Amino acid sequence: MEQKVILITGASSGIGMETALLFLKDGDVVYACARRLEQMESIRKAGGQLIHLDVTSEESMRQCVDFVLEREGHIDILVNNAGYGCCGSIEDIPMDEVKRQYEVNVFGLGRMIQLVLPSMRKQKYGKIINISSMGGRFTSPFAGWYHSTKYAVESISDALRMELKPWNIDVVLIEPGMIQTNWGVIASNNIRQYSGDSAYSDQADHAAVYYEKRYGVQGKLTNPQVIAKTIRRAALSRHPKTRYLVGKYAFSFVFLKAILGDKVYQRMCRMSMGV
Numbered sequence: 448m449e450q451k452v453i454l455i456t457g458a459s460s461g462i463g464m465e466t467a468l469l470f471l472k473d474g475d476v477v478y479a480c481a482r483r484l485e486q487m488e489s490i491r492k493a494g495g496q497l498i499h500l501d502v503t504s505e506e507s508m509r510q511c512v513d514f515v516l517e518r519e520g521h522i523d524i525l526v527n528n529a530g531y532g533c534c535g536s537i538e539d540i541p542m543d544e545v546k547r548q549y550e551v552n553v554f555g556l557g558r559m560i561q562l563v564l565p566s567m568r569k570q571k572y573g574k575i576i577n578i579s580s581m582g583g584r585f586t587s588p589f590a591g592w593y594h595s596t597k598y599a600v601e602s603i604s605d606a607l608r609m610e611l612k613p614w615n616i617d618v619v620l621i622e623p624g625m626i627q628t629n630w631g632v633i634a635s636n637n638i639r640q641y642s643g644d645s646a647y648s649d650q651a652d653h654a655a656v657y658y659e660k661r662y663g664v665q666g667k668l669t670n671p672q673v674i675a676k677t678i679r680r681a682a683l684s685r686h687p688k689t690r691y692l693v694g695k696y697a698f699s700f701v702f703l704k705a706i707l708g709d710k711v712y713q714r715m716c717r718m719s720m721g722v
């Protein structure tokens with residue numbers, strides 16, 4: 448199989464790390480990017496190239512893409528994976544933190560796309576794989592700002608796919624359900640930090656416990672390797688699907704949202720989270 452050049456953001460843990468390791472097994476050229484390079488020894492040992500990347504910094508993103516293009520001449524696949532859940536009530540999260548959430552989950556993703564596209568258009572080939580979430584298809588309490596970033600990722604990706612048709616560049620959305628990574632710990636810590644001591648504290652405690660119970664027990668949720676395999680499947684497919692909904696609860700939550708009216712869905716959502 449032909450060797451591909453792949454750039455993966457957020458590769459220091461979870462889905463990004465497993466994706467880097469999987470592509471390396473195939474013998475591809477993998478540039479694994481994140482801020483915590485010290486966490487990425489396993490990727491380096493497997494033959495991956497590590498790049499320090501902060502997706503909130505224009506300079507960092509530009510240097511990262513320039514470096515890969517200078518070394519390889521092209522990038523075949525961009526996996527836009529960096530992201531986190533800035534959770535808490537809509538009222539409590541300070542606007543600076545909301546802006547940071549958008550910088551990482553939306554603007555960083557969008558800017559990386561802008562930086563790789565000129566070379567992809569030139570070679571008339573490429574795949575942009577954006578890691579969205581099942582949470583880009585429905586909303587839950589105490590994660591509203593996070594969901595809004597994933598809704599944004601969904602709509603940016605859908606528009607981009609149509610715009611890039613003339614250049615044979617595919618745009619794919621991966622919509623993971625609940626995956627056993629650090630995501631849940633970061634989300635529940637944020638709920639406690641921003642809303643644990645506010646007018647929402649009772650509800651916030653239940654919401655935090657909801658995530659802690661699921662993400663805190665190993666083996667309850669989907670292994671991130673499953674998402675890595677889905678990303679690889681989309682990357683290798685000549686005709687990838689537009690979106691891949693995959694992982695624990697993903698199909699059932701999206702299905703229920705689609706068939707229930709807003710009021711019934713929201714009552715069910717609040718009851719299941721105990722808020």
Ligand SMILES: NC(=O)c1ccc[n+]([C@@H]2O[C@H](COP(=O)([O-])OP(=O)(O)OC[C@H]3O[C@@H](n4cnc5c(N)ncnc54)[C@H](OP(=O)(O)O)[C@@H]3O)[C@@H](O)[C@H]2O)c1
Binds near residue numbers: 459578
């Ligand atoms: N786990 C789930 O249940 C789940 C469900 C749906 C969607 N997702 C999505 O999947 C993606 C990967 O998350 P994960 O579950 O694998 O969580 P994770 O293990 O916490 O990984 C998140 C990655 O994002 C990187 N990151 C965060 N801020 C960054 C920044 N400013 N610049 C560059 N990289 C940054 C982190 O690297 P550094 O901190 O080292 O920079 C880390 O490698 C995210 O977009 C997340 O929203 C996860």
